[in-house]
Amino acid sequence: MVKVVKFGGSSVADGKQFEKVAAIIREEEARRLIVVSAPGKRFAEDIKTTDLLIHLADAAAEKKDYDAELQQVIERYTAIVESLSLPSQLLAELKAQLISLIETYQEDHPRLYDALMASGENENAKLMAAYLQQLGEEAYYVSPEEAGMVVTDDPGNARILPESYEKIAKLRERSGRLVIPGFFGVSKTGHIVTFPRGGSDITGSIIGAGAEVDLYENFTDVDSIYSVNPSLVEKPHEMEELTYREMRELAYAGFSVFHDEALHPVVKKKIPVCIKNTNHPQAAGTYIVDEREQRGLPVIGIASDKGFISINVRKYLMNKEVGFGRHLLHILAEEGISFEHTPSGIDNMSIIVREEYLNEEAEKKILERIQKELDVEEVHVERELAMVMVVGEGMAKTVGVAAKATTALAEAGVNIKMINQGSSEVSMMFGVNASEADLAVTSLYNACFAKAKA
Amino acid sequence: MVKVVKFGGSSVADGKQFEKVAAIIREEEARRLIVVSAPGKRFAEDIKTTDLLIHLADAAAEKKDYDAELQQVIERYTAIVESLSLPSQLLAELKAQLISLIETYQEDHPRLYDALMASGENENAKLMAAYLQQLGEEAYYVSPEEAGMVVTDDPGNARILPESYEKIAKLRERSGRLVIPGFFGVSKTGHIVTFPRGGSDITGSIIGAGAEVDLYENFTDVDSIYSVNPSLVEKPHEMEELTYREMRELAYAGFSVFHDEALHPVVKKKIPVCIKNTNHPQAAGTYIVDEREQRGLPVIGIASDKGFISINVRKYLMNKEVGFGRHLLHILAEEGISFEHTPSGIDNMSIIVREEYLNEEAEKKILERIQKELDVEEVHVERELAMVMVVGEGMAKTVGVAAKATTALAEAGVNIKMINQGSSEVSMMFGVNASEADLAVTSLYNACFAKAKA
Structure with missing residues (x-):
């Protein structure tokens, strides 16, 4: 059995979250394909790493001194590296990488933004792989390029090219756990191109469909999908299972748990999806499936x-x-x-x-x-x-x-x-x-x- | 005030019905534009005159001896003429007219059927005019040609031509009661062409719209439109008033009181329509109007x-x-x-x-x-x-x-x-x-x- 396991921004926001994630991954042999987001918010007023990277891109694009913005980005990763006692060499590489991207793309703004924003996921995946290795796991960082994620060259709105799936299928044959950054792919001309809204979910879905996994586990910060917006109803009913079609209808009308286009690759392959909580992994979560047995309430x-x-x-x-x-x-x-x-x-x-x-x-x-x-x-x-x-x-x-x-x-x-x-x-x-x-x-x-x- | 008053087939099926119709017409000065159908069924197993005319056309088209079929048609009118003591000269003219039509159109079947079927209404209108005259009314038979009903030359599926309305408007200026046969018009080339389903209702509607009457009274054999099919519910609710839109929705789903396309001319002019019962004219009937005051039930x-x-x-x-x-x-x-x-x-x-x-x-x-x-x-x-x-x-x-x-x-x-x-x-x-x-x-x-x- 092979699972693709995707962790959202809040699940990989700091060292403590990394520890939870690693524990979840190590709990099952099947959790071999791991997709990570960029570090998200650690507290309500926090700024997402992706937004810090956008500030950095803004400054670089305007040819301002971007040192302060660069420092803010690095601090986010520094907190993780230090908390987990990872080699500080990783931070030096990260800084060099960001500067190199700015130098390469400073004149080409759409690519500059894409490359810097993608760094949020990319660098976090490297840290996650390093951390798993430190824990004694056979783990590898796998870039989208190496994974075979070839996309259209449309900055901010990449679409996977059908030929990718054949290459992604081979990931199944590799040993160890593979940590893949979400949110972007590589164009045929070798450029980093990000996906539209729901980016890391898209990566998980593509990897899941390509590797024909048994389950796509999507870790976020809720125990399950609620039957109604919890800001309107206290302690609403939790869904155990819903179908792709039900999910689509709810997503259409504003349920934001999952971006429905992101799921398309796994829907086509009828691969089940499970929404789970990184902070409470023992909760059963909510399964999204092609067909479900009708039991209980007709309304979900x-x-x-x-x-x-x-x-x-x-x-x-x-x-x-x-x-x-x-x-x-x-x-x-x-x-x-x-x-x-x-x-x-x-x-x-x-x-x-x-x-x-x-x-x-x-x-x-x-x-x-x-x-x-x-x-x-x-x-x-x-x-x-x-x-x-x-x-x-x-x-x-x-x-x-x-x-x-x-x-x-x-x-x-x-x-x-x-x-x-x-x-x-x-x-x-x-x-x-x-x-x-x-x-x-x-x-x-x-x-x-x-x-x-x- | 001018009304167009249309009488359906059962309302003009025999001499007794003619008496009722004449009484209804004479009751109001405003009932000046009168549209009549062909004699309909007098009892459940009876054959409509239009169907007798179709049998006649069948025989004539096949060049068979059509004497028996002709006789059957003439018998229907003879019954009316005798019952009302109208001059028998009318019957001789009627017979001559039918034979003349057969001779004119025997080689052109679509026109033969149209001309003979239209005779049902046409001859009945002549009888009605004669009867009203006999009663001392100033009444005239007005052919569709004289009325100005110029239609497309599409046998069995005539459509009124817009230029007709100007001529029809002049009917208002004429004195006396005008009796116009329903169901057909005359093409630009002078041929008789019948309307599609709902034919006499269409004539009434066109005359009503052209003459901009105050009301289109449609006499049939029910007191009013029921709120539901009376074969499903005993003594159903009767409608006093409904809008064109409501009528259309009901007609779409099988209410057969009125053919909705027939009403189009009066709907465009917002002329109200009233469904009344020839056999029970004191009943209020059902009004079909552009807008109605909302009272009583929201469902009609x-x-x-x-x-x-x-x-x-x-x-x-x-x-x-x-x-x-x-x-x-x-x-x-x-x-x-x-x-x-x-x-x-x-x-x-x-x-x-x-x-x-x-x-x-x-x-x-x-x-x-x-x-x-x-x-x-x-x-x-x-x-x-x-x-x-x-x-x-x-x-x-x-x-x-x-x-x-x-x-x-x-x-x-x-x-x-x-x-x-x-x-x-x-x-x-x-x-x-x-x-x-x-x-x-x-x-x-x-x-x-x-x-x-x-």
């Missing part, structure tokens, strides 16, 4: 996201007008507006757009075009909407979930502006006023989970 | 229609794949399949198609194309679905309608497969198994209307 989680606009169009006999919908979507495409959903009735169609994608000027133009080109009876815009998602694979097969959910909303006095539940879907979506979104979430949570807790 | 009617198929498509990260939905709809368009709805979630999209539009071969091809061109994770077809519509303008502003409806379905044990309620919509659509459709309708009816009756 409730999420909400604000900031939506609905463009509502009405025209008598719309559904008999061939090509109406396509024309409407075409107008949006031509105006460069991406949309979220298009709930449609017989003679009406709504287009749900995220507020940030529709400025006043674009809105005006779109409304004019709809009126003129489609000769509609009515077109109007509804603002400050929230989407509330009730998610669970069991819902499609359980009678009464919709009744329970809508009754909870009615009793709380929430006006449901939209409902969308498609055939064989794993979620039910409610559109409500943004001002009522939190109330909607807590009412739904209490209705769906109250009994489970008692 | 419940309808259902069976025979739907859902094609369900799933793909991880679908909503981030630009153009996915458009590509999917493009495949359907290329295969010539029109669809009803496309409820969509984050990573899935369903396409609801009427069963009659999707044969086995087309289905196989579409599924293959979706799988191949869109590289989806899953595509499957769900059959024997029914759409149940809960309709009412008041729903969007009333908290708890969804709860009431879904609770009723849950209590009846109906599994909801789809829910669609869009922002500012006047309806909520539930997808259920066809076998549970009637149960769904009665449960919803009882939940939404029970209190209103008590």
